[in-house]
Amino acid sequence: MVGRDRALSIVTKAVEFSEADQTEAVVRVTDAYLTRFSSNYIHQNVGEHNVQLSVRVALGKRLGSASTNAVDEQGIRECVQRALRIARVQEENPDFASFPAPEPIPEVGGYFEETAECTPDRRAEGVARIIDAASSRGLQAAGAFSTAAAELAVANSLGVRAYHRWTTAALNTVIMSDEGSGWAAALAGQVGDIDPQAVASRAIDKCLRSAHPAALEPGEYEVVLEPAAVATLMGFLARLGFSALAVQEGRSFLCGKIGQRIVDERITMWDDATDPAGIPMAFDFEGVPKRRLSLLRRGVAENVVHDSFTAGREGKKSTGHAIPGGFGEPMPTHLFVASGEATLEEMIASTRRGILVTRFHYVNPVHPVKTIITGMTRDGTFLIENGRVTRPVKNFRFTESILNALNQVELVGKDRELHGGRLGGIMVPALKLRRFHFTGVTEF
Amino acid sequence: MRQILERVLEAARREGAEYADARWVDRRSQVVRTKNGKVDRVREDHSRGVGVRVLVDGAWGFASGSRTDEESLMRIAAEAVRVARASALRRSDPPVAMASVEPVEAEWRTPVSEDPFEVKLEDKIKTLLDADRIMRQVEGVKVARGSIAAFREDKIFASTEGSYIEQSKTEVGAGIEVLAVSGGEVQRRSWPASFGGNWAACGYEYVRQLDLPSRAEQTAREAVELLDAEQCPGKVTDVILGGSQLALQIHESCGHPIELDRVLGQEASFAGTSFLTVDKLGEFQYGSEAVTITADATIPGGLGTFGYDDEGVPAQRVTIVDQGRFVGYLTSRETAGRVGLQPTGAMRADGWNRIPLIRMTNINLEPGDWSLEEIIRDTKEGILADTVKSWSIDDRRLNFQFATEVAWEIKDGSLGRMLKNFTYTGITPEFWRSCDAVGNKEEWQLWGLPNCGKGEPSQAAHVGHGAAPSRFRNVKVGVGRW
Known part of the structure; x- marks a missing residue:
């Protein structure tokens, strides 16, 4: 220093x-x-x-x-x-x-x-x-x-x-x-x-419960996504569409959708680098002060993020989202997703037959404007039957549209966790989704 | 600099290091990007500093700093030793022991005909704007982009074993890209590849030879054509992968799993481990007899080509898969020593502020006997696909899924209609065992990937892959709901 x-x-x-x-x-x-x-x-x-x-x-x-x-x-x-x-x-x-x-x-x-x-x-x-x-x-x-x-x-x-x-x-x-x-x-x-x-303790518990996983057929399942898995989905959603440049270039799913409901009304997401619950930052890489900006309110798309270039193009003010390097693409980097009312246990208890996902691995966009991404589950994937976690299962590959997934929200977790992002981080709850599309399975 | 580095190494030894190496690294890069008729960005970056790596009582420490005066470097050396002593709190059993290598005094540099940093910026901008104009003349093009980049790394490696190596590496990359947008559909087409174009270790002569404007119109037309192309159906069929897509397939499903540090668990908490465990060496049928893969750090023009790695081990050509059988790893001195193999010279660091890790060199699928035309003619029903769009693989490198920018149907030995959103998935050894036709020398090309990620803190390596179009039987394609 x-x-x-x-x-x-x-x-x-x-x-x-x-x-x-x-x-x-x-x-x-x-x-x-x-x-x-x-x-x-x-x-x-x-x-x-x-x-x-x-x-x-x-x-x-x-x-x-x-x-x-x-x-x-x-x-x-x-x-x-x-x-x-x-x-x-x-x-x-x-x-x-x-x-x-x-x-x-x-x-x-x-x-x-x-x-x-x-x-x-x-x-x-x-x-x-x-x-x-x-x-x-x-x-x-x-x-x-x-x-x-x-x-x-x-x-x-x-x-x-x-x-x-x-x-x-x-x-x-x-x-x-x-x-x-x-x-x-x-x-x-x-x-x-x-x-x-x-x-x-948490990792050891997951490891011991993961022993000898069974292979399940891929397909549509109810899922309970722990916060780390939700952080991946919401992080990709923010990255793929909430930059003003992506909208200006016609490659964002938000083109023509600002003011419309695009996901379940239980989903609210904002960017706030001033919140000490995250990793705070006072200003962006152009020196523009940080302030809270609503991205999704009760499922409705409200704003995209700007730097001085994208803002200048539209005669607006920067929202303070310039990232390092200059001339790049503005990005929301300090994300918060609103909590709900359910505990993880309640989410599991309400699931008849579904999959509990600890986290996702190696996720990449397949079709950004449709928000289709693919990736694997990893380090703790379990079958839920009749409200109880019954056995570990071999890791699935998913290929799914994030917007589709977020229109299947059944429960939102009451506790949130901070996970790492590009600069700040992302504070997210667990989610229970009615349907999630697993398209493959691996050998472990 | 030699005397300073030697005094720094001596200081590390006095502090208790049984082994130490120091790397002085000076990196500069220039990138020129155009977008929609404008110069989007011209930027030059420069970074230099020194990293000191020490082994103290069989435990590693590393410290690095951007201040390169002797006093600062002495502090860095002392810090590296302090860090190593902390590592000893939970040391490996047995302690780290490196395979021995001969000390080397050498110099090496990339052969360059035309220094890319001496080419006028105006010339680079003109080439890109010429291509840009042609791309935007095609109706339906929303965004036209182009880039030309140059990279140079000068470095000095010195070790307490007496090695002193000076190297200078020069790389260039160039490419064009089109986004076509219509009615909620967005399609992208890039040329010659999709990671900022293609990259090579050489001078600006490579960029001149690419002649970006000459491919601008075709690239733009294909992007627009993709908007109305048929969605790739979900089915099992034969797939011919073009060279640039095959390069990434090799990278993810062969290059990473043969890194011996990954195999031994050293990347377990990040991108994961490898299915190619040590017991499989020499025993495992990785692919079909058509599949021979080498790791070759000596091939001219490759991003994974150099004189010596960042442990002072000479660049080598090693066989990895011999007619389908898995026979070799990429190794470091530490991992080779641990399992009784030879160091393959694969340890490279992403700059002065990172430790060397085992990185791919140029991982090449050796050419076969087929021309692309012969493979297509020999395919009754299938799909030809090329140019990387999306990639994902599990944490043991088994279950993969990739998407390409473009694909075409093959029916009765002829290319048919274009398909969009092509995806394919499989399990690594099953996929490579289904390879029954590999393109010949005329079809074979070296591809450069400048962004191979590994390690914590993260490091990006520049690596190469030689490949020719090849065929794989009975592949699951068209994954997901569209």
Whole structure:
């Protein structure tokens, strides 16, 4: 970490060194550590310190962009000059209106000294608890325990000066026997909020209950999706359609659908980087302040997210969803899905014959505008019969439209979990769906 | 730099490391993208730093930093040792022991005729806008995109065993892409492949040879034609995969499962393990007799081509599948030592701030005897499909499902109507055992994938795959409800 003054001094210098009509500088500071384990020992253990500066310049509507991690005075000057060289030989981009003007930045917190100062020994001790819990039962543990501190500073020639720092701590584990596997994970801003013993217990329980799975025929089943599986569905839904650019280019399922009900009315989703229940962020990568934005309210599509480019094209204001790199695609990155009233036990108890899914694996879009995605279940897939979990089953492949699935909602969980996303995360409940389409099965 | 790195390694040794290596890496990239007649993005990125990897009492530690002055690097070395001592809290039994290799002093660089960083930006923009204009002349095109990218990595590897290796790798990639939109249907067509085009380790001569504008009209026409094409029906049929799709099939269902670190469980909590367990080596019928697969880091132009890996092991050509039989892995010094094999020189890191992992080199399906025309003529009923659209595989690399941008029916040995939304699924060894025709040398081409993901923290590797169109019998296609 370099601190507020140094981070702001790097981006301010970059703006001052530039003779462009408009200049924007973003610096991202990373101090990240990760302790990785498998076969009941620590097999990788790494640390990284980086300071990456990105500069965008505008000569009229001619744009150039460059980045460097050499952030001494000479490095900053060279980076600015490279961006300028590019802009000079560029063609005009009529979509460019202006980099954002300054606005008040909210104080959102999110930085915890305890996480920033977490030692390799503390991470190793957390890992040791998982390994010991697994090995004492004759099981094999794999996983990763990471802690990171980060800083983001943005300055531009219109007067934006923004600084934010935050921390993250994440732990995941897969516990394996010869006959099955189980998974659990935790994500928080404060490392003390992560309980390795609790994570181990959940994964071990899943692993033991997963032993000797039976092969079931693929087809349509009722499903109870635990929060991790829901996080995958909702994350893909957000990614595939809620960017203004996707709508502008006619490749979003939201084209012509804003204001219409597109999923079950029990589904409400919003983006809110200011909520301390997630991994908060004060502003986006153009320095635009974060604020809550409704995406789906009672099943009705309400908004898409903008950066300054997509907003400028429509004469609107950015919603503060520019992502790193510049000239990319705006994205909702701090998602929240409203909770309901049901416990997981009630969801299972109300299921006559269905599948309980712990999480999905290797999911990819098949047809984005139809929201059809495919992927596997993994690390804890069970058959529910007459309201009880009766046996583990071999992992299924699903091929399903997310919108179709979200129109089959029967129950929404009352408890929510925070799962990892691209920048912030996604806070989601469990869901029970009346129908979900499994199209294949694997050998384990 | 040599003296500084040697002092850093010496410091690591003084702190207690029984082995240490240091990598100084300097990466630069330039990407030019156009969209709908405009320059969408021109960007140059630069990153450099040093990573120090140490083995202390049989446990690993790694630290890295972007400050490359000697004082900062000494701190990095000390931190790497501290991290390794923490790893020892739960150490492997037996402790890590690396297979021995000869120390190397060497230099290597990608052969380049025309330095892609010296080509004028205006020339690149003009090539892309020429292609863009042609694409948008086709009615029904909603978005036309193009990109030309250049990448260079200069690195120095030094180890306490006395290796000192300087390498410079240059890569280029270029391609065009069209989105056609009509009545709620969106179809995409890319050329020559769909990961920012195709990539090769060489100079700008590769981009000139591609001649993007020459394929712009056909690419756009196919995208528009797809909008009204028939939906691929759900059935079991024979499938001929084109080279770029087969490249990804090899990648996911052969390349990843032969990484010995994955086999030994080191990726278990992320993308998973492998069905190709050690007991299967030399014994398992992976594919049909038509299937011979090699890992070749020496082939000219491949993204997985280099002089030495990030452990200082020389680039090699290794047989992985020999006429259907599984005979080889990609290995590191640690994993090779653990199971009694030789290091295959497959350890590569995604920059200065990542540790090396076992990564694919160029994983190639060796050419067979067939021309594509002969395969089609020999197919009574089937589907020809190409260009990657979607991919997914389970966490042991068995159950896969892929989708391609385009497909055509084959009836009585002739190509018929176009099909959209083609998907196919299978179980890896059953699929490769059903391969009965592999394209010949004339059909064979090297494909570059610049985005192979692995590891935590995540790493993207640049890897290559040689493939020619090949036929697979009795494949389940048209998965899902449309």
